[in-house]
Amino acid sequence: MVDLSVKIGAITLQNPVQPASGAFSWEYNDVIDLNRLGALVAKTICREPRLGNPTPRMAETEAGIIQSIGLPGKGIDYFIEHIVPEYAKFKPPLVVSCSSESIEDFAALAEELSVPDVDVIEANISCPTRNATGGNFAMHENYTRDCITAMRARTKKPLWVKLSPNAGDIVSIAKAAEDAGADALVIANTFLSLKIRTDNFRPALGNKFGGLVSPALKPIVLRMVYQVAKQVKIPIIGIGGVTKAEDVVEYMLAGASAVGIGYAGFRNPTALITIIDDLEAWCDERGIKKVTELIGAVKDQDMETDTLAAASVGI
Numbered sequence: 001m002v003d004l005s006v007k008i009g010a011i012t013l014q015n016p017v018q019p020a021s022g023a024f025s026w027e028y029n030d031v032i033d034l035n036r037l038g039a040l041v042a043k044t045i046c047r048e049p050r051l052g053n054p055t056p057r058m059a060e061t062e063a064g065i066i067q068s069i070g071l072p073g074k075g076i077d078y079f080i081e082h083i084v085p086e087y088a089k090f091k092p093p094l095v096v097s098c099s100s101e102s103i104e105d106f107a108a109l110a111e112e113l114s115v116p117d118v119d120v121i122e123a124n125i126s127c128p129t130r131n132a133t134g135g136n137f138a139m140h141e142n143y144t145r146d147c148i149t150a151m152r153a154r155t156k157k158p159l160w161v162k163l164s165p166n167a168g169d170i171v172s173i174a175k176a177a178e179d180a181g182a183d184a185l186v187i188a189n190t191f192l193s194l195k196i197r198t199d200n201f202r203p204a205l206g207n208k209f210g211g212l213v214s215p216a217l218k219p220i221v222l223r224m225v226y227q228v229a230k231q232v233k234i235p236i237i238g239i240g241g242v243t244k245a246e247d248v249v250e251y252m253l254a255g256a257s258a259v260g261i262g263y264a265g266f267r268n269p270t271a272l273i274t275i276i277d278d279l280e281a282w283c284d285e286r287g288i289k290k291v292t293e294l295i296g297a298v299k300d301q302d303m304e305t306d307t308l309a310a311a312s313v314g315i
């Protein structure tokens, strides 16, 4: 039987399938066995309690949903006291995601979240409805470098950095995060989007803009993972449009070491477990002994390297 375990820096995941931040909570344990997952990923936490964005916060489109939840939460103190212990009841490593509007506070959050039950800190520097200079730092190489450098100085925990698909040059931003001390890159957050209602001519979301999540995004994010993987040495977690085991394989072939899943888990809360089982069967049928054999195994050696015609190639 295939060995599904993967290493993300110092952290070993029993398999490469984990939930995406914000699309998951420990309460899913009522429906699926959380101990089967590669990691547990908590919703992004901010320092102060937040109500989130005005409603409606979700709207359907032909190609998935756009959402602008607005990072609601009860604040970091409540999170550490009440939510971390809920996750700590389970075996997979706990990844906690945090966001802020300033670099100083991002760094302070990294320190305060460095408690024993937390295994990884994920810097959500890519919330699409935040300002590029006010927390959505992954839109800029320099802001990314400054934010991750500041966080790195305040925590010894593994630090994963969630990048934005809305940045023009994700390769340079990924390199900046790596240079600043990131242990892994999470590619990517959601695509900034807009839906307008034709009955009242109003934007469909209370916050006007939202992030699109959809299987349709997979080819675009896959391209980003592929391009970044060619330029960095740290592991990548691919997130965007994974709905089946073959999508995990595709992301791994492009260079990801693991994947995160949001949308598919909304449609069917058992999807993550099905994908893990199917991935195991897919590997076994092909005689693959270790899933890590797939990482970066795309057969492209006889093809030209990236041309500048492709967006997001560093220039």
Ligand SMILES: Cc1cc2nc3c(=O)[nH]c(=O)nc-3n(C[C@H](O)[C@H](O)[C@H](O)COP(=O)(O)O)c2cc1C
Pocket (backbone or CB within 6 Å): 020, 021, 022, 023, 043, 044, 067, 069, 071, 097, 124, 162, 188, 189, 190, 213, 214, 215, 217, 239, 240, 241, 242, 260, 261, 262, 263, 264
């Ligand atoms: C309802 C909802 C809430 C989300 N909240 C967060 C969040 O708090 N932090 C974050 O980093 N990403 C958040 N995301 C983005 C997901 O983590 C993920 O990047 C995105 O959904 C793309 O993956 P998917 O195509 O598998 O859904 C959210 C997505 C959804 C649908």
